[in-house]
Amino acid sequence: MDVVDLARTQFAVTGSLHFLFVVLTLGLAPLVAIMHTRWARSGRPVHEAMTRFWGQVYVINYALGIVTGLVMEFQFGLTWSGLTRYAGDVFGAPLAMETLIAFFLESTFLGLWIFGWGRLPRWAHVACIWAVTLTAYASAFFIMVANSFLQNPAGAVVGGGRMHLTDFGALLTNKALVFSFPHVIGAGLFTGGMVLVGASAWRLRRRTPEVEFFTRSLRTGVVTAAVGIFLAMGFGYAQFGGVAEGKFGSGRDPLAAVGLGFMIEIGQLLGLVVLLVMLPMISVLPRLRWTHPILIAMTPLPFVLSILGWMAREIGRQPWMIWERLTVADALSPGLTSGMVTGSLIGFAAVLGLLAVVDYVLIARVIRRGPYGLDLGATADETRAPALSY
Known part of the structure; x- marks a missing residue:
């Protein structure tokens, strides 16, 4: 491959691996905030355990x-x-906003939430996790503002060989943004919900003693997955107008068309299963052990769909970095060689791949152990005692 193709491959690999973390973050953050709010209102140990777990x-x-x-x-x-x-x-303005929100506001509120157990007033502690959720979504919003500008360079003009921002409002109301951002939010909720469903099904199939805990978690996951897939499908179809006009990651590239086709077909099938089968059976689903292997097998599919959708959006814009303004080849840094990009590709892919494996291993370890011996919110005298009691 030449240097341009290598650079595109590098961005595809690192972007896809990063998005695996992002989509789960967007799904889990509001769920944890809702669980914490329930605990603050009810004081029930099961709600505390769900929040901590x-x-x-x-x-x-x-x-x-x-x-x-x-x-x-x-x-x-x-x-x-x-x-x-x-x-x-x-392009730098929304990226800077995302960096400030994610690395400062979101991280600060998350730190307050993590270390505020038993120290902050009850509702101030709840407010911290809601602030984490809102800043996570604000961070995602500004990333989508930047990406949507690449799809449809609204609010800017070219002068002196560069693009200049003329209308910030147009940047925030970009036609490529108004449907794609809710679509991403739906994908996140669907992913987070299915992680709750799959993990809870795994525990229930192993006849866990914490039946109420994982029954509640599974039902919460089903409702969340249903809301998420409904949003993702609805706002996904709403973007077809831009695709038909040959804009917004149109998928005219054969590879993009294949990815888009797989995403639509798998997404429709999952939508039917979640909305027409799982949701109506929500009251009995935790007890039907024969369904649990199916639910476990469905857990990775939202991640696959998210990557297919992101790749279809990016590949469908080729050969443009900014639609009809700047090509990918012209956006590449001068002086790069194939060897330089190959070396960084191998390094980045190895590091991010390792982090993805570590993430999976650590999360799997928490799920296998169950709501026992949790580090989050542990008191000074709490060792490996259960985090819940009935």
């Missing part, structure tokens, strides 16, 4: 995902400096 899964995923995000930030400066020179005045 799923909160620990969230914290693991967030901590490792933030490292993968740093790689994405480095890539823009190292590999795509042509994009910065040509459109940095426009």
Whole structure:
């Protein structure tokens, strides 16, 4: 492959691995916030246990995902400096906002939530996790603002060989953004819900003693997955107008068309299963052990769909980095060689792949152990005693 194809491959690999963390973060954050609110209102131990258990899964995923995000930030400066020179005045603004929100506000509120157990007033502690959720969604919003600008360069003009921002409002109301952002939110909720469903089904199939805990978790996951797949499908179909006009990651590239086709077909099938089978059976599903292997097998599919959708959106824009303004070849940093990009590709892929494996192993360990001996919210005298009692 030439240097351009290698650079595209590098971005595809690192972007896809990073998005695995992002989509789960967007799904789990509101669920943990809702669980914590229920606990604050009811005081029931089962709600505390759910908050701590799923909160620990969230914290693991967030901590490792933030490292993968740093790689994405480095890539823009190292590999795509042509994009910065040509459109940095426009594209850099939402990226800077995302960085400030994710690395400062979101991380600060998450730190307060993690270390505020038993120290902060009850409702102030709840407010922290809701602030984490809101800043996580704000971070995703500004990333989608930046990406939508690449799809449809609204609110900017070309002057002196560079793009200049003329209408910030147009940037925030971009036609490529208004449907794609809710679509991503739906994908996140669907992913988070299915992780709850799959993990709970695994525990229930092994005849866990915490039946109420994982029954509640499974039902919460089904409802969340239903809401998520409904949003994802609805706002996904709403984007077909832009696709028909030949814009917004149109999928005219054969590879993009294949990815888009698989995403639509698998997504429709999962939508039918979740909305027409799982949701009506929500009251009995935890007791039907024969369904649990199916639910476990469905757990990775939302991640697959998310990657297929992201790749279809990016590949469908080729050969443009900014639609009809800047080509991918012109966006590439000058002086890069195939050897340089290959070396960084191997390094980035190895690091991010390792982080993905570590993330899976740590989360799987928490799920196998169950709501016992949790580190999140542990008191000074709590060792390996259960985090819940009935």
